[in-house]
Amino acid sequence: MHIGPASDAEPDLLPDPFGRIVARIATAAREAGRDPASVTLLAVSKGQSIDAIRALAAQGQRAFGENYVQEALPKIAALARLGLSWHFIGRLQANKTREVATHFDWVHSLDRLRVAARLSAQRPPTLPPLQCCIEVNLDAEASKGGVEPAAVAELAAAVRELPGLRLRGLMGMPAPHADPAATRAAFARLRVLCEACGPDLDTLSMGTSGDFALAIAEGASCVRIGTALFGPRARPGR
Numbered sequence: 001m002h003i004g005p006a007s008d009a010e011p012d013l014l015p016d017p018f019g020r021i022v023a024r025i026a027t028a029a030r031e032a033g034r035d036p037a038s039v040t041l042l043a044v045s046k047g048q049s050i051d052a053i054r055a056l057a058a059q060g061q062r063a064f065g066e067n068y069v070q071e072a073l074p075k076i077a078a079l080a081r082l083g084l085s086w087h088f089i090g091r092l093q094a095n096k097t098r099e100v101a102t103h104f105d106w107v108h109s110l111d112r113l114r115v116a117a118r119l120s121a122q123r124p125p126t127l128p129p130l131q132c133c134i135e136v137n138l139d140a141e142a143s144k145g146g147v148e149p150a151a152v153a154e155l156a157a158a159v160r161e162l163p164g165l166r167l168r169g170l171m172g173m174p175a176p177h178a179d180p181a182a183t184r185a186a187f188a189r190l191r192v193l194c195e196a197c198g199p200d201l202d203t204l205s206m207g208t209s210g211d212f213a214l215a216i217a218e219g220a221s222c223v224r225i226g227t228a229l230f231g232p233r234a235r236p237g238r
């Protein structure tokens, strides 16, 4: 699909949400002195119908993110022929690892070794390693998953040893801050942590509908966008 010209138009004047978001990502990247192609759009489809996902795929979107295994599996099965990539971004329960290891291409929300080891052992040998990001709890929120920043390096080292996984980078979601500067500072902390983890990491998964431009300014390579692409969710997601 050709999306070039849209990127140069006034993003907010574009009629469709997909074109508008693609253009806003490109604008944010250029404003940060970055190549727009260095930012991947992950369409977060939790709470959205199979038809809505199919429609976005028809516009050229390839990567989709889901938070709940039970909700995701029928979507993945129904759309299997489209060759989409599926990213698990929700809280990962140990009793759901086999489904995730079997049906997903990526996990963004790895936050403990026990779950990582299960995913690695359960990854079917016929598939490439499961691509993984470690989730970091950026603002010490008790309600959220993710490892504390001080524990990232140790978990990263352990995950690198697991043959069924390939560690790609870090994921984070800042607490809701009234001040954009505080959100941006949280993104900056994640970037610094990722750089400290080693040069083999190429993925910084950060930024959602409300703050992706700030995340791109701080180096996001993957932005996870739901409501700004699809509209409101059918049921509360997180």
Ligand SMILES: *Cc1c(COP(=O)(O)O)cnc(C)c1O
Residues within 6 Å of the ligand: 044, 046, 067, 089, 090, 173, 208, 209, 210, 224, 225, 226, 227, 228, 237, 238
């Ligand atoms: C729901 C969710 C998103 C998308 O949030 P929007 O505000 O709808 O863009 C991104 N990341 C994670 C981890 C989520 O749970």
